[in-house]
Amino acid sequence: MKLDLEFVRKQFNQLHDNPEFVFCSNAGGSYVANPVNGLMNHYNAHTRVQPYQRYASSNQAGEAMERAIKGWAEVLNISADELTIGPSTSMNTYVMAQAIGADLGAADEIVVTNQDHEANRGVWRRKAEEKGAKICEWKVDLEHGLLDLEQLDSLVNEKTKWVFFAHCSNVVGTSNPVSEITQRVKQNSNAKVFVDAVAQAPHHICDLKGLGVDGYAFSLYKVYGPHQSLMYINREIVSSLTPQCHYFNTGHDSKLFNPAGPQHAQVASCAGVLDYFDALHRHHFNDTPHAPQKMTPQRMAPQRMTQLHSLISAHETELAAPILDFLGNNDKVRLIGKNHTRDNDRVPTIAFQPLKQSALAVSTKIQDMGIGCESGHFYAHRLLTDLGIDADDGVVRVSLVHYNSIEEVEKILMALDRAINH
Ligand SMILES: Cc1ncc(COP(=O)(O)O)c(C=O)c1O
Structure with missing residues (x-):
């Protein structure tokens, strides 16, 4: 069975605003699935009150938020009180750096990588420096930007x-083997x-208990x-962390790492992503119709997500292959990361360094051809600095998701060819 792209694309109104335009900057932020906008509008139009009170609009507001929280906890295979919903991942990691940092001392060590986005690096480094803890860096290989598991063993010890x-x-676009890395660390x-x-996550929603993180x-x-941003913190380690919430909220695990109040409408609309996955699953696997009442929690169990992933990954691999092939065999560019996908080890986030012109010059030409890269x-x-690339100019990045089409990839290839070779 293949992903029914026509059905997929109908669930994203923005894809139809300008059918000629090809959006391939999804790693910066994807289009929003229609059910998400529906829930957000409904919340703001009808239940914009303090949630969780007994009067009708407030009760509905609370139910809409709970539906999102419980739905996401279910699909991630965690408990609802292990989930923090914060405004962004950078904010969540910043808050966690305070929670973790309170317990760090000069005898301790942490390991960070040079492969990460600064949101999963700078905050931990700064906190470790402040507390005098040692920072060990797990470094990528300088040719492809990949992490080597063997090297991690020498960085982890009883002080880590x-x-x-x-x-x-x-x-780099390569998926690291999270459960294998976690097992090695714990050994x-x-x-x-x-x-x-x-x-x-745009490509694969994981069973977090399965990963063991x-x-x-x-x-x-x-x-x-x-x-x-959704953040899971394992309940078993919570007692070793310093709460970052108001003192009177420390009895609620789900509030421990959220210094502010939740963004009500946004939280409620998180359920729309699951409604979208639910619709996608029902369409392809013809399973039990979704209960008609809007506020019923979806049953987007991890098993259904796994079935969806088999379709999504196959389609994404097909999208990435010709671009990886083109860039991997062009001597005017340096492809970052692997030039192929094997067993879903690469997502279709594809970055390259132009060798004959600046990245900005290439991306500008591509944008002028109606391609959003x-x-x-x-x-x-x-x-980028460690890979020997001028980070201020950077790399060109084509990032696709499952709603992109082969026809769009053909247009991207034509634009890449013109921008790089002519
Ligand atoms: C890999 C990665 N980590 C972290 C972040 C930060 O996420 P947020 O924008 O939610 O702070 C980004 C954002 O681009 C990212 O790509």
Whole structure:
């Protein structure tokens, strides 16, 4: 069975605003699925009151938020009180740096990578420096930007408190084997593991208990949803962290790492992403019709997500292959990361360094041809610098998701050819 792209594309109104335009900057923020906009509008139009009170509009507001929280907890296979919904992943990691940092001391060590977006690097580094803890850097190989598991073993020891890495880099595009890395860390130490999954989640929503991580965060505005970030913190480690909420909220695990109040309408609309996945699943697998009442929690269980992933990954691999092939065999560019996808180990986020002209010159030409692709360092400033690239100019990045089509890829290839070769 193949992904029914016509059905998929009908769920995104923005794809139809200008049918000629090809959007391929999805790693910066994806289009929003229609059910998300529906829920957001409904919340603002009808239930814009303080939620969780007994009067009707307030009760509905609270139910709409709970539906999103419980729905996401279910699909991630975690408990609802292990989920923090914050305004962005950068804010969530910043808050966690305060929660983790309170317990760090001069005898401790942390591991960060130079592959990560600054959101999963700078905050931890700054906190470790402040507390006098040692920072160990897990470095990528300088040719492809990949992390080598063997090297991690030498960085982790009994002093290591935390290991921070990305499920997938937003520039290199390779998915790191999270459960294997986590197992290795835990074999060699008592360290905890925090994973930035912002570049992975648009392509694959994971069963987090299955991965065995202690912390995991991603941004829903890149997963067809509102500008919110979901963060999991394993309940078993919560007592070792310093709460960052108001003192009277410390009895609620879901509030511990959220210093502010939740953004009500945005939180409620997070359920729209699951409604979209639910519709996609029902369309392809013809399963039990969704209950008609809007406020019923979806049953977007991890197993249904896995079935959807088989369709999504196959389509994304097909989209990426000709672009990887073109860039991997062109001596006027340097492709970052692997030139192929094997067993879903690469997402269709494809970055390259033009060797004969600036990245900005190439991305400008491509944009002028009606293709929405961008250049820059994408906040992976350290990675680009270490790869010998001028981070201020950066790389050109083509980032696709499952709603992109083969026809769009053909247009992208034509534009790449003209911008790079002519
Ligand atoms: C890999 C990665 N991590 C973290 C972030 C930061 O996410 P947010 O914009 O939600 O702070 C981004 C954003 O581009 C990202 O690509």
